[in-house]
Amino acid sequence: MFDFNNKEKKWNIIFMAFCVILVVLLAGMLIWSKKTEAAESKRLQAIAAGKKEDTGNKAEDGQKKTESTEAENTETEEASKENPEGIVCWGDDLINGEPSATYSYKVILQQLLQEKGYSLPVQDKTLQGASTLSMMTMAGVPADQVQQYITKHQEAAAGAELAITETGIRDLTPEQTNRTDLQCIPVICMGYYGGWNHDPAELAEQQQKILETFPDKEKFIIIGTMPMDGSVDAATLDAALKAKWGEHYISAAEVTTSPSSTYEAQAEIAQAVLDKLEELKYIQREG
Template sequence: MSKIRKKKIKKTNILLGFICILLAVLLGFILVTSYKSEQKESRHLSEIADDQQSGIEDYEAVKERAKELEEISSEEAEDTEDTKDTEKTDTADTEDADKTEDTKDKTTAASGIVCWGDDLINGEESNTYSYMTVLQKLLTDNGYNMTVINKTLQGGGTLSMMKMAGVSDETIQSYITKHQQAANGAQLNVTETGIRDLTEEQTTRNDMDCIPVIFMGYYGGWNHDPAELADQQEQILNTFQNKNQFIVVGTRPMDGSVTSEALDQVLSQKWGEHYISLADVTAQPSSTYEAQQAMAEAILQKLQELNYISKN
């Protein structure tokens, strides 16, 4: 091989070696640059991740705080409702108290006393000795300016009394039907099924703002059942304006079908402090002068006890 050719090969090898060195340096530079870029990107991604985690933690904290605020708001709302309920209750109590005062005022303003039920003394004697006449005298003598109205029905049963008070025919008929069913074909006293013919004067009501004294049952009409008698008394009481101011007087029926003890047990439980047992007031028969006097005195005492009357 010629020297010239050898020199060319040598130069070529040197050039290739130099190129290889350059490529190696370039490759090294690229690798270093890539590593630094990756490191930078890694740090950037780590920062982003840290920021996201911080954001999540901040979000959770905000969410937790919002929950706490919601609970506080709910508790405050409940407190507000409780306050409102308390205020409503207080208002209702005040209104009830006002109504009670109004009721007391109405009681004081009653125009009179009205006696409903049985007239136990007949004829001229009633004008002097009946409990109504005696009661009027007692009221006047004790300084009470109250008129006693007579709405009794001589010898009448309780069905006729309800009719006179204005209780509906349907209600009265329901009692008659029940009496007939209980009799099962047996003959009944006329007061258990019949209603007396009443005059216009008897059915005209001029006493609805009065304090009623109910004395009924002596002549029957309630099927010998004290509970039914109490129900019929209530039917009449419901026709009055002031349904909370009344007196009920009880005496055993004329035929003795129910004892005073049995009657008093039911009626005293039904009417409570409003009830007067004639058996507790006197041992005399209810139609005697002594019994009428005792009943009038007991009625006056009950009117005073219940604060139904006052002196003007």
């Protein structure tokens, strides 16, 4: 006879075993899932930390590059300051005619620079026999400012006849008014032919007008020479211009005993300019 009770017991045992296996499998899957989740979390955290570090590194690198660029720009700017494009002579050409090409202080200055190893060109922005009014005009000083000086001279004359240099402005060519010298160190020597109403204070104002046309207004040299007509003596001129320009000033009367228009004086003025350029550390030899 078939025993149904034994059969039922077997199925119960199998069912219970299956349940136990199922529970073990579920528990294992749960544990594996938690471990996987934990591992993924750690991986994501590591990636996030890596990105943060990378971002920090990039920011640091960017800052270093910016600092490096700024340093390079500063070095370039400092090098530009230490090594100007050249020297430019503004004002009077004291030796008229053909000898000027050989004996003028600006020509001798170029020779002296080369002899001492300076590779700096000397530009010529001088005018022969012209007034300071013409020089200001050539530099680009506004016409209304130049006219104010002319009006002042006429009023001071009170109807008396004035020299042409006190009221006249020379016709200038485009080449003369073209400014290729703005990055050069200006050496301003003006006043020999007049245009400043025999007033050293006014001459200093006019020199300042030309200086203001340069981007760098800190580096310059002013040369003072007695006017050709002798209307102002060297002591009076030097006192006013020294008070205005200080260490930037060179007195022609102090560096030479010859008249400014002589070859000897021009050579001595050129040497004084070179000495002043070195004294003020405006130039330095390469290498």
